[in-house]
Amino acid sequence: MIVEIGHFALVLALAAALAQTIVPAWGARAGDAELMAVGRSAALTQFACIAIAFAALVNAHLASDFSVLNVAENSHSAAPAIYKITGVWGNHEGSMLLWVLILAIFGALVALFGRSLPRTLRANALAVQGLISVAFLLFILLTSNPFERLAPAPFEGRDLNPILQDPGLAIHPPLLYLGYVGFSIVYSFAAAALIEGRIDAAWARFVRPFALVAWGLLTIGIAAGSFWAYYTLGWGGFWFWDPVENASLMPWLAGTAFIHSVAVMEKRDALKVWTIFLAILAFSFSLLGTFLVRSGVLTSVHAFASDPRRGVFILAILALFILGSFALFAWRAPMLKQGGLFAPVSREGALVLNNLLLTTACATVFFGTLYPLALEQFTGEKITVGAPFFNMTCGVLLLAAAGVTPVGFSLAWKRGDLLGVVQRLAVAIVAGAVVAVVGAAWLRGGPVLASVAAGVAVFVILGALIEVFARAWRPGLSAGLALKRAAGLPLSFWGAALAHIGVGMTLLGLAGVGFGSEAITTLHKGVPQAVGPYAITLDSVGERVGPNYRETVSTMTVRSGDRVVATIEPARRQFAARTMTTTEAGMATLNFGQIYVSIADPAPDGAVPARLYWKPLITLIWLGGCAMAAGGALSLADRRLRFGVARRSRAAMAAAAAG
Amino acid sequence: MLWFVLAGLAAFAVLAAIWPLLRGSDGNGADAASASEAAFYKAQIDEIGRDVERGQLPESEAASARAEAARRLLAAGSAVPRAAPKGRSRLAAAALVAIGVPAIAFPLYAMLGRPQMRDEPLASRESAAHAGDDIEAAVAGVEKHLISEPGDGKGWAVLAPVYMRLERYEDGAHAYSEALRLLGEQPGLRAAYGEALVAAAGGVVTDKAREAFGKALAGDPSLPQARFYLALAAEQDGRTADAIHAYEALVADAPPGAVWAGAVRSRLAGLKGEPPPTAAEAPALGSPDQKAMIEGMVTRLAGRLATNGGSLDEWARLIRAYTVLHQADKAKAALADARKALAPDSNAVASLDALARDLGLDSGLGDAN
Structure with missing residues (x-):
């Protein structure tokens, strides 16, 4: 019954989305505040309905209810619970349901926090948002229904694609x-x-x-x-x-x-x-x-x-x-x-x-x-x-x-004042140029873009730091006072600085690709293979059994000189329900760079064909992305951007003062 | 029970959506919005001062920036909220939602939903599965056993033919290959593996399958299954003479009363261009596995034609296949479907009629029309 309740809730969401589109738009034209307010209540209703539908589908996946086609096609009773849940959006129908759920979440956020907005603007925005929901809910219900049933239900699912596990x-x-x-x-x-x-x-x-x-x-x-x-x-x-x-x-x-x-x-x-x-x-x-x-x-x-x-x-x-x-x-x-x-x-x-x-x-x-x-x-x-x-x-x-x-x-x-800015950034410009030139000399005929990117990256990072410094410090200011000034800078400024540094980090990581090295070879036990500044030795090959797969694992040690710096375990996984093998790479992070090893099936004599990579600075690509997002979050936390209760009372005071 | 819950849900949704219309007005909203706008521009003017202090805005430009913001502040203050008409439109909107939402939700659900179907979470089904002899439950049990003990070659050998019967050919091929790996080379098993590969490839004898049959014959040169598929491979390559030769050798070597000899003869007849055997003397199909395989292919073809449609040739193949399998009812049903699907094409329908006459399917239908 839960499945059918979920299905009905999804249909109901479509009806609520239609109400969300029509009534507030009508209200905005007629200038009727009550009709416009229906935009909010309908958006919240729509959200509740889709949440029920989504919960019902998650429940069906968790309980391995194979009478639901979507579950039968994309789940397996032996899969760990976490992959039963991710299996919900690991397929077309479920991911579209997640899409509209998120759409409804954003609509609900506007409904809840949009009090300070002009009414007609909010009403019209919710109406447009409702229309988007209508379109996608129709799409789901008519072409990609996750609640399609299967009778008689099979006793085992077809598993979700191992790559997606x-x-x-x-x-x-x-x-x-x-x-x-x-x-x-x-x-x-x-x-x-x-x-x-x-x-x-x-x-x-x-x-x-x-x-x-x-x-x-x-x-x-x-x-x-x-x-x-x-x-x-x-x-x-x-x-x-x-x-x-x-x-x-x-x-x-x-x-x-x-x-x-x-x-x-x-x-x-x-x-x-x-x-x-x-x-x-x-x-x-x-x-x-x-x-x-x-x-x-x-x-x-x-x-x-x-x-x-x-x-x-x-x-x-x-x-x-x-x-x-x-x-x-x-x-x-x-x-x-x-x-x-x-x-x-x-x-x-x-x-x-x-x-x-x-x-x-x-x-x-x-x-x-x-x-x-x-x-x-x-x-x-x-x-x-x-x-x-x-x-x-x-x-x-x-x-x-x-x-x-x-x-x-x-x-x-x-x-x-462009000239003044260039003077201020002189240090960063020079540093960037030096890095680019040195990088180009190092690579000698390698990818030019890599060394240019490295130079720009250094320029961007230093430039952002110089700007922070320039805002906080004036000639003659003591260190303590400068710190105080820095703390007083608006969060949105800090956010922008951090995001720009993130851009520089990502660029630096991308530039690092040009400076990496790789080896494609067959590893024999105990024979070290050099890659970049490190040497990798195959120690042993063994078998392991996971929840719904078994894997062949090679254990390898990574050495810098004579010192062991890491142990990695690249593996090949075989899944029972789909005859499919996946490769699990062995990775070790060393100074923002990574050793990356992927293996093929071991030969009968225990030798392992492998691709070995040294990728300097590569983790900066993703860390930079995180820094950018963190910058966005900082900016979001800026008090100027907060809305809701606190601002409303201030607004009321301001109105009283103005009146 | 379900309908009560659904009705409750719908009623709740309608009430929640029209709540603002029931509750009456909250008049201060518009004022709050315009006040917040005014406060925003005030804050903007203050910020200009801070920007100047930080050196982010030249002093010379600050005055004009202030003037811009002040102009907008005045504009925000002077926006007059329109008097809102009340009453009738509110009632109309409430009625629209209260009638419209259920009027959309219930018919649409009735069209798409399966209200009579209950949930079937696995936990509630397991006991029932053990009581009965549901083949898929048994497979699931063996699969679980093999995940924990992948080295059980006999387990794979037992599972493989079951997969074939369930039309999970790729899984079947995988299970055979595991069994071979663990139990060692066995010609019969190797040939079955090849057969699984052929089935998985939709009836095409792939290079991999060919290799398997070759290996099987190396172990047991008389294996008819392997010889048959190699002959089929020759046929698929277009080496008709080789195929005919191989088929003839196979028929010659057939022990008296071999069930598969008929199938080979019909194949042979087809290749030589002789009239195909009629339904009455259709060859007995070989092992249960082969039969399951052919039925699987037919089912797949039927499924594809039912969902995506197909050409006259494909429909004709399906109808012939059902006749050969002695499933006259299904053949008739397929014929009717084909007539419907190909109706716009009068030539195609005429061919279908001819086919039906040849196969002796039209007796009942002719009267009905």
Whole structure:
């Protein structure tokens, strides 16, 4: 009965989402506060319904209820409980349910915390959010229903894909979806602002926290996905320019541009139209990503769903929301009042430059991803657009964007002093140049981009630190006073500094790839094999039994000189229910770098064919992502951005004072 | 019981959604919003001062920035909240939600849901499974045993044919390969492994399968199963002469009364272009495994045709297969489905009619039409 209750709750959510769309929009037109308030209650109702449905599906997976088709196809009674739960979103239907659940969570957040918003804006935003829910709930119910039943129920499930049986799956897709879907709120507010024909700095300040949450989670989601690919796919690649990865990178780039331009808008009331445009763009790319992944138009590592009906349905949703919002934009944007003015050389100007670079980079990813698909569709010709294209276009543009970062961060608002900034950053510029030159000399004819990236990375990190220092310290100030001043700097400033340092860290990690080394060889017991500055020795090969697999494990020691620095256990896993073998890489982290070993099946004489890598600084790629997200979180904690009870009482006081 | 819960859920959802309409107005919301907007611009003006103090905004620009913010502050203060019309529209909205939500939810659920089906969590089914002789429960038990003791070769050998019967050919092939690895080379087992590979490849004798049959024959040159599939491989390669030769040798070596000889003869007849044997003298199918395999293929074809449709040839193949398997009812049903699916194409329907006459399926249908 629980399953059917969940199914009904999902249908009910659709009805509630319809109410959420129609009633508040009607209220906003008629100016009726009660009707507009239905937006809030309906959003909360919709959230409750989807939560019930999701809980019912989780319960079915946990109880191994194979009378549910989704459970029978993607679960196995012997799987550990954690993978029974992750199995819920490890498949198409369940992941779409998670998608709408997150959509509803964001809607509920607006309903709960949006008290300080102008009523019509909130009502319209919730109506747009409701419409998105309607579209996706219909999609789920009509083409990808997770509550489809199976009679008679089989006694064992078909297991979830062993590659997906990993802690990475527990966190990667939900984070990514939180990011993707988080931009839906930004989109809804942009659409609401366009419907009202009114947008101002207060709009920016309300949207910014949501944008920061979405962006931060998307950042961690992408980093987690990259790390997951790195350690499960068995050859140490962390980014493949795979269409699915590009699909998550595009909203991230547009979102990064958005959180910068929305900061300008909040502070200076400038760049309004551009900000709205980016808001629409960020969510459009999220939808595009959903389409690419969920329609099965591409067959890649990630695409485990394919059904043309679904593709057409999502394409229709895509067209409705993207074309609809751009039509609205074309109609309304010229009516928006322009705000603050600024000189070309100013912080605003630098942010515009950063925005242009980011959106251009985004465009290159867009064409690099979709052109091969379109070509294959229309001419049948298959081409691959791979890393060389993306590195030389998107990579270079992003490098340039990173290079602008410290300059923009140091410029003043409205009119900046470029010469003064360059003087202030002189140390960072020189240090970056030295690193680039030394790196190029070290590599001698190796990848130029790696040494340039290393130089830019150093420049970005030092630049951010110099700016912190410059804000806290004035000539003649004592150390204690400077610390006090530093503590007094707004959290959003600290957040920005940390995020920029994160950008530098990630760049440094990427640059490290050019300085790594690898060996592909057969390891014999007791014979050391050198890789980078380390030597690896195979000690033993053994068998182990896991909950629903068994594995062949090789134990190896990593030595630096004569000193043992780590022991690693690369393995091959065989799963019973699906005749499939996965490779578990053996990894050891040494000074931000990693030793990475993946093995093939051992030969009868005990020799193990293996690929050995030394990847210097590679962990910085993901640590940098974490730093960026942490920067976003710090910025979010800034008191200016808090909303809710505390601000309301202050607002009331201010109103009383003004009255 | 279920319907009570669902009705309760729907009632709750409706009440929760229209709550603001029932509760009446909270008039201060609009004021709070505009007040918060005013406070926001005030804070912005204060911040300009701090920016100047930190050297983030040149003194010369601060005045104009203040003026901008002040203009917006005045605009925020002067926004006049519209008087809200009440009463009728509120009632209309409440009615719309109260009627609309159940009116959408219940029919849609009735269409999509399976209210008569109960939950079947595994825990509640295990005792029932042990009582009965459900084959899948038995398989699940053996699988569990093999996870903890993967070295039990006999276990794999027992499991493999069961997988084949359940149409889990890939799993079957895997189980045979494990059994071979653990029990050592056995020609019969090796040939069965090859057969599983063929089934997993949808009836194509792959290189891997060919290798398996070769190995099996090396151990026992008389193994008819292996010889048959190698002949089939030759046929699939287009080496018809070789195939005919191999089939003939196989028939010649067949012990009297061998059940599989018929199947080989029909194959042979087909290759030589002789008329295929009719349903009445259709060859007895070989071992239960082979029969299960063929039935599996037919089931898969039927499933594919039912969901995705297919060409005339595919439908005809399905109908013929059912006839050969002596499943006249299913053949008739398939014929009816095919007529429906191919209805727009009059040529196809005519071919179907001819086929039905040839197979003697049309007797009942002809009268009905």
